[in-house]
Amino acid sequence: MTQPAMPKTWYVPSKPHKFCPGCGHPLILKALGEAVDELGIQNQTVYGCDIGCSLLSWNFFAIDSTQTHHGRTTPVMVGMKRARPELICVGYMGDGGGYSIGSQHLVNSAIRNEKITLILANNTNYAMTGGQLAPTTLPGQKTETTPFGRDPQLTGNPTMGPEMISTITGDGAYVARGTVAKYRQLKGFIKKALQNQMEGNGFSFVEALSTCPTNWRTNAKQTWDWLEDKMGSFYPVGELKSPFRKED
Amino acid sequence: MEKPVTGTRKVFMTGNETVAWAALAAEADIMFGYPITPQNEIMHYWTRLGAKYERGFLQTEDEISAGFTVCGAIIAGKKAFTATAGPGNTLMQEPFSMAEAMRLPTVAIIQQRGGPSSGTVIYSQQEVTLTTYGGNGEGHRIVYSTASHQEIYDYTIKAFNTAWKYRFPTFVLGDGYQAKMREPLEIYDPAEKNIEMIKPSPMVGLPGQIGIEREPQHLCNIYSMEEELYDVVLQMQAEYERIIPELVEYECRECDDAEILVISHGVVSRSTDDAVMALRSQGIKAGAFRPITLRPFPTQKLREILRSGVKKMLVAESAYGQLVRLLQQEVYGETVPIETLLMPGVGIIDADIISKVKSLVE
Numbered sequence: 001m002t003q004p005a006m007p008k009t010w011y012v013p014s015k016p017h018k019f020c021p022g023c024g025h026p027l028i029l030k031a032l033g034e035a036v037d038e039l040g041i042q043n044q045t046v047y048g049c050d051i052g053c054s055l056l057s058w059n060f061f062a063i064d065s066t067q068t069h070h071g072r073t074t075p076v077m078v079g080m081k082r083a084r085p086e087l088i089c090v091g092y093m094g095d096g097g098g099y100s101i102g103s104q105h106l107v108n109s110a111i112r113n114e115k116i117t118l119i120l121a122n123n124t125n126y127a128m129t130g131g132q133l134a135p136t137t138l139p140g141q142k143t144e145t146t147p148f149g150r151d152p153q154l155t156g157n158p159t160m161g162p163e164m165i166s167t168i169t170g171d172g173a174y175v176a177r178g179t180v181a182k183y184r185q186l187k188g189f190i191k192k193a194l195q196n197q198m199e200g201n202g203f204s205f206v207e208a209l210s211t212c213p214t215n216w217r218t219n220a221k222q223t224w225d226w227l228e229d230k231m232g233s234f235y236p237v238g239e240l241k242s243p244f245r246k247e248d
Numbered sequence: 249m250e251k252p253v254t255g256t257r258k259v260f261m262t263g264n265e266t267v268a269w270a271a272l273a274a275e276a277d278i279m280f281g282y283p284i285t286p287q288n289e290i291m292h293y294w295t296r297l298g299a300k301y302e303r304g305f306l307q308t309e310d311e312i313s314a315g316f317t318v319c320g321a322i323i324a325g326k327k328a329f330t331a332t333a334g335p336g337n338t339l340m341q342e343p344f345s346m347a348e349a350m351r352l353p354t355v356a357i358i359q360q361r362g363g364p365s366s367g368t369v370i371y372s373q374q375e376v377t378l379t380t381y382g383g384n385g386e387g388h389r390i391v392y393s394t395a396s397h398q399e400i401y402d403y404t405i406k407a408f409n410t411a412w413k414y415r416f417p418t419f420v421l422g423d424g425y426q427a428k429m430r431e432p433l434e435i436y437d438p439a440e441k442n443i444e445m446i447k448p449s450p451m452v453g454l455p456g457q458i459g460i461e462r463e464p465q466h467l468c469n470i471y472s473m474e475e476e477l478y479d480v481v482l483q484m485q486a487e488y489e490r491i492i493p494e495l496v497e498y499e500c501r502e503c504d505d506a507e508i509l510v511i512s513h514g515v516v517s518r519s520t521d522d523a524v525m526a527l528r529s530q531g532i533k534a535g536a537f538r539p540i541t542l543r544p545f546p547t548q549k550l551r552e553i554l555r556s557g558v559k560k561m562l563v564a565e566s567a568y569g570q571l572v573r574l575l576q577q578e579v580y581g582e583t584v585p586i587e588t589l590l591m592p593g594v595g596i597i598d599a600d601i602i603s604k605v606k607s608l609v610e
Contacts, residue, residue: 043457058468064451064454066467068346079318080452104309108313
């Protein structure tokens with residue numbers, strides 16, 4: 001049977017994948033897969049995934065992989081990298097795992113400039129658990145735990161992850177925000193975040209704006225509008241810190 | 249690289265320093281830790297000694313991270329360990345639970361302090377329940393309760409081999425007294441005693457090209473179906489039960505004709521031993537039973553002793569009934585009455601036990 005075009009490092013027996021139709025995760029994971037392919041690092045890469053929808057990627061890649069706990073992918077990858085610096089350690093998580101329950105790990109591993117790569121999907125809600133408030137939920141956005149819309153007076157402002165991380169990391173760190181709406185740019189960011197680790201420069205972090213039509217309760221057009229207009233205007237896309245030559 | 253310990257050497261050191269030397273001798277590669285009293289000096293000695301023998305260390309942002317970095321390093325194939333106490337032990341239950349689920353051979357030294365909450369920084373035996381059955385699981389762990397610095401050295405070395413042989417999270421349960429006291433002991437190269445240290449092996453980053461020479465590793469601790477998890481837990485339980493006879497350790501003193509059996513663990517068992525000798529010299533038929541492994545518990549041996557003429561048990565512990573509950577569960581059905589000497593968070597000396605026993609036999 002003819003297979004659709006997939007990165008070489010996608011694990012075919014686990015396809016079709018288990019993400020909802022219209023979900024942004026598979027696009028981020030496709031970008032990661034292609035980046036790994038192009039860099040030729042399949043055999044020395046270790047992939048770690050968090051809890052939440054990111055967990056559905058535990059057997060997504062033909063790459064050695066481990067699933068962890070909610071928010072704890074960061075310390076697991078830190079321990080792995082410290083133990084075996086020759087491995088390319090990539091952690092994948094959602095906005096809840098990275099910015100809420102695991103924020104202390106994210107912040108401190110960034111401050112220590114750990115030589116790992118973290119990719120965080122920002123879809124403005126806790127999707128796996130049914131669409132609750134996330135640190136990234138936009139002001140006014142309705143979720144199951146903010147049924148009347150997020151009120152920043154009550155729940156604060158959305159977390160600006162890459163802005164925070166770029167401030168606290170040291171020299172050599174790579175920090176960017178991409179979006180699944182600009183696939184080639186996102187892939188470029190992820191590739192550089194991997195290269196940065198390969199060169200041992202410092203902490204590498206990419207936030208990817210992503211979609212969640214299931215919990216947003218949006219159709220295809222509304223989903224894309226929300227991603228490009230609402231999220232795109234709130235969360236600026238681009239490189240915030242890079243030891244490489246700037247792009248975009 | 250020269251060995252950190254060669255031959256056998258008589259030393260006089262604290263329990264925390266002893267742990268660091270034992271971990272070096274056990275070929276531990278890396279420690280992850282977070283400051284909490286009374287275990288701090290384990291890190292202090294490890295950072296100094298480790299630098300000399302090319303061992304790794306990272307002070308993490310909290311105990312959750314210390315536990316999970318240990319898990320990560322072990323998945324990557326290195327002998328990693330941590331040490332903690334009290335509220336830190338509470339936080340580490342999450343990573344220990346993952347270690348149980350994924351059969352990661354974590355080693356943790358627990359220097360019990362007073363509880364609940366911040367309690368005291370000094371001493372207790374109040375982390376028995378947490379260390380044996382903490383986490384959202386079934387207590388598939390191995391817990392050694394030490395009573396002397398020599399044992400801290402011996403059992404820390406043993407803990408690494410137990411963990412890597414059986415792949416259940418392994419604990420050395422000490423306490424603040426053992427951590428901070430100085431005692432004479434012998435430190436040795438395990439090879440001198442014909443102890444072969446098990447080499448670690450990686451679960452990821454394996455040799456061979458993926459897709460051509462081998463399949464990728466996909467490790468997980470979550471399951472889609474109830475039945476999948478059920479099978480996993482039952483298999484773990486079966487394996488755990490199978491290895492119990494290889495693991496259980498205990499000490500008996502004057503148990504053969506004992507009418508009153510004093511049961512205690514850890515440092516309290518030293519007071520019990522003294523008390524039993526004193527009581528015997530006064531004609532009271534006292535005996536002492538000490539579980540060294542609290543998990544798995546030496547149930548079979550204890551039941552045998554109880555059936556050989558023991559009229560009463562006295563459980564003495566620096567906690568309010570944590571050993572008692574363990575015991576009740578393990579010797580359920582035996583008819584020997586259980587008396588208690590429960591002193592949560594404070595030390596127990598021989599005089600305390602002697603007077604309690606006398607009050608029971610009068």
